[in-house]
Amino acid sequence: MNELPIGIFDSGVGGLTVYRALHDRLPNERFVYLGDTARVPYGTKSLATVERYAIENSEFLASLGIKLLVVACNTASALALPKIRERIGLDVVGVIGPGGRKAVVETSSQDEPRIAVIATEATVSSGAYTDAIRRASNAASVFQTACPLFVPLAEEGWTAEAETFSIAEKYLKKVREFDPHSLVLGCTHYPILRDVIQQTVGENVKLIDSGEATAEEVERLLTDRGLANPNEILGTRELCDDLDHFYVTDAAERFAKVAERFLGTTPNKLEAIEVYGRDELKT
Amino acid sequence: MNELPIGIFDSGVGGLTVYRALHDRLPNERFVYLGDTARVPYGTKSLATVERYAIENSEFLASLGIKLLVVACNTASALALPKIRERIGLDVVGVIGPGGRKAVVETSSQDEPRIAVIATEATVSSGAYTDAIRRASNAASVFQTACPLFVPLAEEGWTAEAETFSIAEKYLKKVREFDPHSLVLGCTHYPILRDVIQQTVGENVKLIDSGEATAEEVERLLTDRGLANPNEILGTRELCDDLDHFYVTDAAERFAKVAERFLGTTPNKLEAIEVYGRDELKT
Numbered sequence: 352m353n354e355l356p357i358g359i360f361d362s363g364v365g366g367l368t369v370y371r372a373l374h375d376r377l378p379n380e381r382f383v384y385l386g387d388t389a390r391v392p393y394g395t396k397s398l399a400t401v402e403r404y405a406i407e408n409s410e411f412l413a414s415l416g417i418k419l420l421v422v423a424c425n426t427a428s429a430l431a432l433p434k435i436r437e438r439i440g441l442d443v444v445g446v447i448g449p450g451g452r453k454a455v456v457e458t459s460s461q462d463e464p465r466i467a468v469i470a471t472e473a474t475v476s477s478g479a480y481t482d483a484i485r486r487a488s489n490a491a492s493v494f495q496t497a498c499p500l501f502v503p504l505a506e507e508g509w510t511a512e513a514e515t516f517s518i519a520e521k522y523l524k525k526v527r528e529f530d531p532h533s534l535v536l537g538c539t540h541y542p543i544l545r546d547v548i549q550q551t552v553g554e555n556v557k558l559i560d561s562g563e564a565t566a567e568e569v570e571r572l573l574t575d576r577g578l579a580n581p582n583e584i585l586g587t588r589e590l591c592d593d594l595d596h597f598y599v600t601d602a603a604e605r606f607a608k609v610a611e612r613f614l615g616t617t618p619n620k621l622e623a624i625e626v627y628g629r630d631e632l633k634t
Numbered sequence: 635m636n637e638l639p640i641g642i643f644d645s646g647v648g649g650l651t652v653y654r655a656l657h658d659r660l661p662n663e664r665f666v667y668l669g670d671t672a673r674v675p676y677g678t679k680s681l682a683t684v685e686r687y688a689i690e691n692s693e694f695l696a697s698l699g700i701k702l703l704v705v706a707c708n709t710a711s712a713l714a715l716p717k718i719r720e721r722i723g724l725d726v727v728g729v730i731g732p733g734g735r736k737a738v739v740e741t742s743s744q745d746e747p748r749i750a751v752i753a754t755e756a757t758v759s760s761g762a763y764t765d766a767i768r769r770a771s772n773a774a775s776v777f778q779t780a781c782p783l784f785v786p787l788a789e790e791g792w793t794a795e796a797e798t799f800s801i802a803e804k805y806l807k808k809v810r811e812f813d814p815h816s817l818v819l820g821c822t823h824y825p826i827l828r829d830v831i832q833q834t835v836g837e838n839v840k841l842i843d844s845g846e847a848t849a850e851e852v853e854r855l856l857t858d859r860g861l862a863n864p865n866e867i868l869g870t871r872e873l874c875d876d877l878d879h880f881y882v883t884d885a886a887e888r889f890a891k892v893a894e895r896f897l898g899t900t901p902n903k904l905e906a907i908e909v910y911g912r913d914e915l916k917t
Binding site: 389390391395396397399400472499503504506507512513514517518521600601 | 884
């Protein structure tokens with residue numbers, strides 16, 4: 352069991368930022384990543400649909416043999432975690448709980464901490480981050496807003512363009528008025544735009560990368576459960592090296608191209624899996 | 635048969651611009667529209683996946699009883715038309731052929747017409763517009779480019795924002811250098827940004843809306859095949875009135891919200907259909 356890889360799924364390529372955080376923190380672990388590129392994005396879809404997709408992804412990864420499942424997608428973490436846990440006989444870690452808790456910890460020196468959250472429409476509507484933050488702190492006040500264009504901007508690789516700054520200015524105007532102590536990057540694509548976001552909200556606002564927070568929590572969980580890999584991996588671990596497997600449900604070539612933008616490298620082992628079965632549309 | 639509605643499908647909400655063009659030109663016809671919002675967008679997905687989705691959508695509409703199928707989605711028209719025709723025993727009209735032919739007609743006064751095409755990555759890669767234009771004219775030279783951010787900008791309703799102009803400036807720089815006589819709006823979302831696009835390329839460039847071209851071709855086809863509705867519809871036809879049915883595979887509320895932005899009204903009859911069956915993911 353301990354030698355099994357850690358499973359990670361995301362709606363697409365954004366979860367690679369979570370993979371990177373896990374990889375950096377846990378050099379002795381192997382990873383298997385599934386990007387559901389045939390059905391990306393999840394952020395504009397309904398609860399029922401996101402649940403269904405999330406369960407299918409989780410069952411696929413479980414069938415490969417994993418010791419722990421990380422739901423890297425914020426939207427799936429916000430909407431589908433209970434259903435996934437029902438189905439999968441494994442520890443499941445989402446990104447919302449760790450991100451929310453880290454935001455509270457990072458603002459714990461404040462009497463009345465103000466925490467802002469930016470995320471997809473679906474994540475914002477779910478109120479999942481607000482719930483996670485409230486569970487960790489009674490004192491915190493929370494402001495959240497959706498930034499729909501940040502995902503396509505990140506995928507286009509427009510990380511320093513004037514247009515990106517201008518759009519960030521617009522989306523984050525109310526965040527600035529709220530004057531937060533910390534700002535949660537509540538979508539896996541947003542760390543790609545970290546510099547733009549930081550400059551827009553000001554250097555005093557602590558940015559919380561839910562991926563990094565999740566990696567810290569996975570590390571603790573592996574220790575608590577005695578699940579860490581006991582066999583030291585020899586040699587240097589590189590991002591996307593032969594020890595990590597990547598699967599996508601569609602368009603592997605495009606995934607590799609965007610991975611290059613996100614990680615500066617592309618997976619050695621990348622496989623497009625076929626989606627069997629058919630959706631039957633009925634009234 | 636003649637009294638049956640015309641079926642229209644799109645990957646999501648963009649095809650409403652095609653619905654509007656059909657509705658305006660054919661006030662005596664009823665329409666049934668399917669937006670595959672559970673799996674939108676198609677423009678970044680592979681041939682195999684787009685084909686599968688397109689066939690499922692077509693079979694759903696055929697099962698409702700339609701006399702003709704309009705594939706409003708440019709990407710599905712570019713990639714999946716032959717497979718849809720194989721499966722569906724009905725006339726099928728895509729948007730690419732009509733759009734390409736209209737671009738040629740509109741530039742026929744030129745000795746060496748230059749036609750530019752803007753579309754999704756998948757449509758551009760397919761070369762379908764180039765093929766359609768070449769079939770209609772040996773003389774035309776074609777330049778095409780993808781404008782990925784136009785879709786989310788249209789869905790955000792940012793039709794006059796400075797950022798949209800600035801992004802258009804960037805995407806259309808090479809189009810302007812090509813100095814086209816006409817420019818095909820090769821994605822159903824793009825007519826929403828028509829003013830921005832027209833101002834960016836200059837007033838001398840004739841914009842070709844594939845939706846309008848398709849409506850003209852559907853009108854001809856109904857006449858040729860003797861399929862026009864013989865019973866005159868009494869009273870005033872309005873967009874989205876009770877005579878037209880709309881189905882989505884997910885998130886009806888969001889569809890209605892974006893429809894309001896696109897059409898200035900929302901469907902009276904809008905239904906989210908359940909997607910039965912399950913995709914099984916296997917290696």
